[in-house]
Amino acid sequence: MNGKERILKTLRHEPVDRPAWVPFAGVHAGSLIGKNATEMLSDGQNLFDGLMQVHKLYQPDGMPVVFDLQVEAEILGCELHWAEFAPPSVKTHPLADTQDMLCDCRQPSAEKGRLPMILDVMKKIKTAVGDETALYGLICGPFTLASHLRGNELFMDLILEEEYVQELMTYTTQTALKMVDLYADAGMDVIAVVDPLVSQISPDHFTTACHTAFKTIFDYIRAKGLASSFFVCGNATRQLDVMCETAPDSISIDENVDMASAKAITDRYNIAIGGNIPLTTLMLHGTQQENMKYVVNMLDTLSHDNLIIAPGCDMPYHVPAMNAIGATQAVRETDTTREMVKNYEAPKLDIEVELPDYDNLKKPLVEVFTLDSATCAACTYMMEAMNVAGEHFGAKIDLVEYKFTEKVNIARCIKMGVTNLPCVYVNGQLKWSSIIPSREELFGYIDSLLG
């Protein structure tokens, strides 16, 4: 059984010889060939070379061709902020100040934005490794794309302007369907609908605002004879049931969700689940043995049907290759790896962090804990919401972001007892976890603190 067969059988819920392995190497692929994130995501040759290196080193059963949720947004008129070690992020939202709808003539087609380059690389990768490796075409989910277009106002619209949200979601769903057409024609085997922001709204809001959109996309993918996956990040524990109800072939989660409990839910719907090797604490900052041990433990504790082993999300740029290789080894040679690491003890994180004196603050302190607001869309919009408050209240409050990508902040999270990202603490108390507050709620709360 080759990798592609393993993935496709798993997504059809058929038995396989071992769980499939899908390393999500987006910008990280650049680190393997000495190119930065911008060079990777804007140049076809670099992208192709990086992917071939991923294929060689990590021996994937399935692999994404490009992991960048801003491709569609860029075509639809969002300006992007390019980064050296992360995918670009959305800088401007074309519908931020208007409820007019974009023209259908703006919808993606093969010659727009970076698509000529991406489609070309997809075809080349298909020729190079497509017989033995399942290729994933990643599209931006309709809800995250709606927030790219509208900005943080979208969360207010969810409450006050349901009809407008429906219109916008219809538009972004049509974008997704266009992307499915294009990626299907370029030879992708699996279409992954990546919608990190889904974890930031309540299951009820998901059902009213998003269910039809996702159901339509997954029905459409199925009718085209392809397999589908629903990628989410953040603490989507509460959303898993409603996500399953949209009937994707698989769901992929990150470390914010407990894999065993999540699998119990997806198993009920006979949907495959992928995940959720911790990106930062383990893949970025851990040792190779820790990565091996973690994956072996996953394989020893989870049932192997309907299971895909994968990083929680797009691997950070600087993940040491040896860590991903360790994970690869654990999936491919589980018994040998188990023996290798059975006596291994992980080194303790030895960093002292001093917490603020929360009882004696001079003004309200808003602390935002993120994976990284530059790379994780859910974190971007949580941080953006807090920045709006920062601008509004100015010197009356203190606002600080702690990115989990830095070791010192991991230590701070441990000391504070932070369990899910992104989240917001105000004056040392957890106030919002995963759910992005509307501006009204946020301002109202801070006003109440200011008296």
Next chain:
Amino acid sequence: MTTIYLITGFLGAGKTTFLKERLLHAPVRTGVLVNDFGKVNFDGLQIKRPGMDLIELSNGSIFCSCLKDNFIEGLVELVERSLDEIYIESSGLADPSDMGKILASVQLRLTRGDFAFGGAICLVDALFFPKVLPKMVAVERQLRHSHLVVINKCDLVTLEQLTDVEHVITELNPQARILRTTYGQLDWDNLKPEVFAIADQETTNKIETRNKNVVLQLIYEPDEADFRAFLSAIGSHFFRVKGLIRVGGQVQKVDQVNNQIQIEPYPLETGENPPAALQEINRLVCLTSQGLESISHLARMADHYLPGHFKLEM
């Protein structure tokens, strides 16, 4: 001086048949601008002849901001060719309320030639008119802004029904002349430039109200019974389905309005224009004004009735 006529009428009312008849009998040099709502300009395909002054605008309404600029440019181009008559066949969902503004823009952009507006001719399907009028705002607008109303398919209704239809039309637009016909045939002497006011209102054809269209491409010839079952299954979600399909061993024209399915052999006129038509064979354009559920429904029904035989395209 070029005379411009606008042809309106709801889906299936017989605009293309009417235009084909007119072109057959037009004694003068004629240009045509055809607007089809779907991605495939099926109406243009039926009219197209070598050397014809034809402009096709697809995938939206010419009165919507998406296509309005192309519409104006197209008209300018045709007027500048110094033709005697230009016929604009609008899509069935066109709301021509701002035709006056469009013609004013054409006038401003002209660098040579001149034109006069001969009027809007609205085709009405005698049988379906009573059902369609209350549901589609565009149909009411088409009638209100027409100068000549041609009630088509008169052979399908009783005289009493026909009188009722005429009565409703007169109430909506007392100034318009009304003619009765079948198969779009007219005594063409009746066609002469009209003189009263040109529509000048906001159109309801907006980006937000645009319909969605999906193309179903058949990659293998389907079983005819399965194909008909598929069409029946999507009728409640897609108000119009049309295209040329190879089914039952021959090329057939499929034309479905709501639940009325029409499938009939389509002669590919050899030597005249087969290549253009051949390229579009087996592509079925499906139009819906409903939400995303309709696309979901189409995907599931296609999978159910035509498994492995089709490819969907947005």
